[in-house]
Each structure stands twice: as structure tokens, then as C-alpha cells.
Amino acid sequence: MTVNTWKSLDVAVLGGGLGGLSAALAMRRQGHNVTIYERYDYAGEVGASLSCASNGGRWLHDWGVDFSKAKPVILKKLIKRKWENGEIISEYPLGDYEQKYGFPYYNLHRIDIHQVLKDYATSEEGEGKPCELLLNHKATKVDYNTGFVEFENGTTITVDLVIAADGIRSLTKPQLGITPVFKSSDSGCIRVLFDTKKVKELGLTDYSNNEAIEYWGETKFKIVLSPCANNEVISCYCFFAAGEGDEKNDWNNDVSLEKLISSCEGLDPVLVELFTKCGYDIKQWRLYVHEPIPYFYKASETGTKGVALLGDAAHAMMPDQSQGAVAAFEDSGALGYIFSKKFNLSIAEGLKIYELERKERVTKIQAASLRARENLNERIGWSSDNIKHEQKLTIDEVCGYDMKAHIDELIAANI
Numbered sequence: 001m002t003v004n005t006w007k008s009l010d011v012a013v014l015g016g017g018l019g020g021l022s023a024a025l026a027m028r029r030q031g032h033n034v035t036i037y038e039r040y041d042y043a044g045e046v047g048a049s050l051s052c053a054s055n056g057g058r059w060l061h062d063w064g065v066d067f068s069k070a071k072p073v074i075l076k077k078l079i080k081r082k083w084e085n086g087e088i089i090s091e092y093p094l095g096d097y098e099q100k101y102g103f104p105y106y107n108l109h110r111i112d113i114h115q116v117l118k119d120y121a122t123s124e125e126g127e128g129k130p131c132e133l134l135l136n137h138k139a140t141k142v143d144y145n146t147g148f149v150e151f152e153n154g155t156t157i158t159v160d161l162v163i164a165a166d167g168i169r170s171l172t173k174p175q176l177g178i179t180p181v182f183k184s185s186d187s188g189c190i191r192v193l194f195d196t197k198k199v200k201e202l203g204l205t206d207y208s209n210n211e212a213i214e215y216w217g218e219t220k221f222k223i224v225l226s227p228c229a230n231n232e233v234i235s236c237y238c239f240f241a242a243g244e245g246d247e248k249n250d251w252n253n254d255v256s257l258e259k260l261i262s263s264c265e266g267l268d269p270v271l272v273e274l275f276t277k278c279g280y281d282i283k284q285w286r287l288y289v290h291e292p293i294p295y296f297y298k299a300s301e302t303g304t305k306g307v308a309l310l311g312d313a314a315h316a317m318m319p320d321q322s323q324g325a326v327a328a329f330e331d332s333g334a335l336g337y338i339f340s341k342k343f344n345l346s347i348a349e350g351l352k353i354y355e356l357e358r359k360e361r362v363t364k365i366q367a368a369s370l371r372a373r374e375n376l377n378e379r380i381g382w383s384s385d386n387i388k389h390e391q392k393l394t395i396d397e398v399c400g401y402d403m404k405a406h407i408d409e410l411i412a413a414n415i
């Protein structure tokens with residue numbers, strides 16, 4: 001075991017997305033001094049539903065987050081419907097989910113949970129010193145040997161630990177010697193929202209009270225619909241086979257209703273009517289397949305400085321297991337626990353445990369997310385009864401995971 005005396009670390013979190021904010025919150029609660037540097041000013045934030053399985057929710061509970069502030073809908077089942085007419089094919093019940101895994105299956109609006117995490121990270125209330133959040137700070141240079149970071153606006157800092165939560169196009173990753181390997185997938189996604197009040201007023205089919213994630217289609221063409229924001233918003237992701245002209249890589253790409261409808265040929269007329277009469281905020285996204293990266297951190301030779309990659313920067317994945325943000329919450333939970341007073345690890349030791357804990361698990365989830373892109377039966381829940389091969393990902397291993405126990409074992413075996 002290390003002989004270092006525990007000290008509170010100066011931590012720079014690069015990126016104020018869901019991953020960065022959760023990492024900041026986890027680290028501040030352990031007594032570290034945390035500053036979050038975000039390249040933008042959050043103006044024009046967009047978003048739709050984000051489901052938060054128990055393996056993510058348990059960490060937010062651990063950090064004292066009151067979920068009611070994020071206006072959750074609690075999911076009770078998955079529903080599979082026929083593409084052409086919405087007829088129910090099968091249901092996967094999640095009624096015993098909380099009892100089995102300890103926490104509910106929350107469905108949230110991305111903007112609500114982002115706001116809540118920002119508030120908890122920066123609030124005077126709660127364990128630890130409030131994090132500082134600096135907007136319009138785009139990190140351009142990161143040196144893991146010295147903890148030095150330079151920003152586009154000319155500011156420089158030197159810290160003990162850098163947590164790079166700078167997203168799928170992370171600028172930090174190449175500076176750690178990692179060349180990202182990714183390719184454009186043949187899938188695109190269009191996001192459309194419905195206001196529940198308007199759906200009711202127009203007398204259209206209302207899916208807001210089904211307490212479910214509902215799927216139309218099972219392959220590349222797939223609709224994923226779910227209510228969020230206290231059932232006030234119904235969110236719909238429409239996956240389709242993308243071609244030339246669908247190269248846009250940003251949610252801020254508005255697309256027309258015509259494009260949405262033509263991407264969903266032969267779809268249930270009930271949904272098409274919803275799109276037509278009350279769909280709003282229609283945005284398109286091209287999906288990319290990212291290969292797993294070789295390592296998740298670099299530490300200085302002295303062991304006293306280091307950079308950890310977190311969230312999409314470390315393990316960008318297809319959205320089809322609904323685990324990207326949840327995996328980022330787990331990453332944050334891991335860092336907070338590893339760098340707690342309980343262990344008194346140096347930065348190099350802690351980051352080694354972080355990688356041992358996170359890499360194998362998220363790589364498996366990443367692979368299963370890609371398989372679920374083309375086969376809904378690979379999705380946790382549905383996979384329980386339908387998938388037989390050995391690499392299958394199960395809802396029990398994802399949602400019932402005891403990460404603290406695993407970290408305890410890893411530290412006992414490796415430090």
C-alpha cells in the first residue's frame with residue numbers, strides 16, 4: 001500500500017457535459033478542489049430523453065442527488081411493436097426492477113438532468129467545496145507529465161489531476177498518444193419531440209402514460225419512444241439507414257418533417273400523424289462506430305500527475321443500450337471512490353485501478369451497443385430470453401453491478 005499521506009487534489013475537469021459534471025460532483029464530495037472548464041456557454045442546448053438505468057442512478061443517489069428535481073418518469077416495461085401498424089409484439093416487464101437492482105429505471109430529459117448535475121456540482125450545499133464552472137474555456141493543450149493545461153482564450157493552469165470529459169471528439173485523447181479509430185456507421189438518427197398537452201388537445205394517440213420505452217421495428221430502422229419531464233414531453237428517436245448527405249455530426253442540424261417521414265417508410269400511421277401534427281425540434285445525427293481505445297489514462301513518471309479519460313472521450317458507443325451517459329456516471333463514481341480517503345492512493349495508482357475497473361466492463365457494453373444497433377434482441381432486457389451467444393450482455397450484469405466491491409478487490413490485488 002502507498003505511503004503517501006492523503007491530500008486533497010487540484011482537479012481540472014475538461015468538458016461540462018453529463019460526464020464532466022458528474023465527475024466534478026463525485027470528486028468534490030471527496031474533498032478535492034475541482035474546476036470545470038467548458039468550451040461553450042451552454043446557449044442553444046438541445047436534448048431529448050435519456051434513460052438512466054440503476055447502474056448510473058445508484059451513483060447519483062450516492063452523491064445525494066434528489067431525482068425528483070430532474071422530473072423523472074419511472075419506466076416499468078419495454079414494449080416491442082410492429083413497424084407498420086404499432087401492434088404489440090411483446091413486452092419485457094421492469095416491474096421488479098427497483099426491488100432487484102436497488103434503484104428505479106429513470107427516464108429523464110437530458111436538459112433537466114444536466115441542470116440538476118450542474119446545480120449539485122456548484123452548489124454551496126452538499127459535501128465538499130463547490131466546484132467552479134468556467135465557460136468559454138476550450139482546452140487546447142494538455143500535458144499529463146506536468147498537469148499543465150492551456151485554453152484557447154490564453155488561460156493556463158497546472159493541476160494534479162485532469163479529468164478529460166471532452167466528448168466523442170476529445171482533443172485530449174491524441175495528446176495522450178491515442179489515435180482514435182472510428183468510422184461512419186450506416187445509421188442515422190432523427191430526434192423529434194411531442195408536447196403531451198398538444199397531443200391530448202388534438203385527440204392524438206397519447207403514449208405519455210405507458211411508463212415504457214416503446215420500440216417500432218427491430219433492426220436498423222427503429223423508433224424508440226419514451227416520455228420524460230414528468231410525462232410532459234414525449235421523445236422519439238428514429239433510426240434509419242443513412243446515406244450520402246446524412247453526414248452531419250451534430251444535434252443542431254434541423255431537418256424537415258418531409259425528411260423525417262421519408263426516412264421511416266411504411267411506418268405506423270399513428271406515429272406519422274404525431275410527427276405531422278405536433279412534432280417539433282426535429283434534429284438529425286449521424287452515428288459513428290468507435291473502436292475501443294488502448295488505455296484510459298496517462299500518469300507522470302513521478303506518479304503525482306495524470307490525465308484520465310471519462311465518458312464518451314473514453315468509450316463512445318452506439319446509443320442502442322442506453323448506456324453512454326450511465327457509463328460516464330459509473331466512471332465518475334469509480335474516480336470518486338478510488339480517490340477517497342479510504343484508500344490514500346497516489347494519482348498513478350488510482351488511475352491504474354480506474355482503468356482496471358472501467359475498461360473491460362465498458363468495452364463489453366460498447367460491443368453490445370453496436371450489436372443492438374441492428375438487432376433489438378441484443379438490448380439488455382430483451383437479451384435475457386432471446387440471445388444465446390457467450391458475449392451477450394444481460395440486464396443483471398449491467399444493472400446489478402457492485403462497483404465498490406470490485407474496486408475493493410482490485411486495490412487489494414494490485415496495490
Ligand SMILES: Cc1cc2nc3c(=O)[nH]c(=O)nc-3n(C[C@H](O)[C@H](O)[C@H](O)COP(=O)(O)OP(=O)(O)OC[C@H]3O[C@@H](n4cnc5c(N)ncnc54)[C@H](O)[C@@H]3O)c2cc1C
Binds near residue numbers: 140326
Ligand atoms: C440518440 C442518442 C440517445 C442516447 N440515449 C442515451 C440514454 O438513453 N442513456 C444513456 O445513458 N446515454 C444515452 N446516450 C449517450 C449519451 O448521450 C452520451 O454518452 C453522454 O452524453 C456523454 O457525455 P459526455 O459528458 O462524455 O460527453 P458530451 O455530452 O459530449 O460532453 C462533452 C462536453 O465537453 C465539452 N468540450 C468538448 N471539447 C472541449 C474542450 N476541448 N475543452 C472544454 N470543453 C470541451 C463539450 O462542449 C461538451 O459540453 C445517447 C446518445 C445518443 C446519440
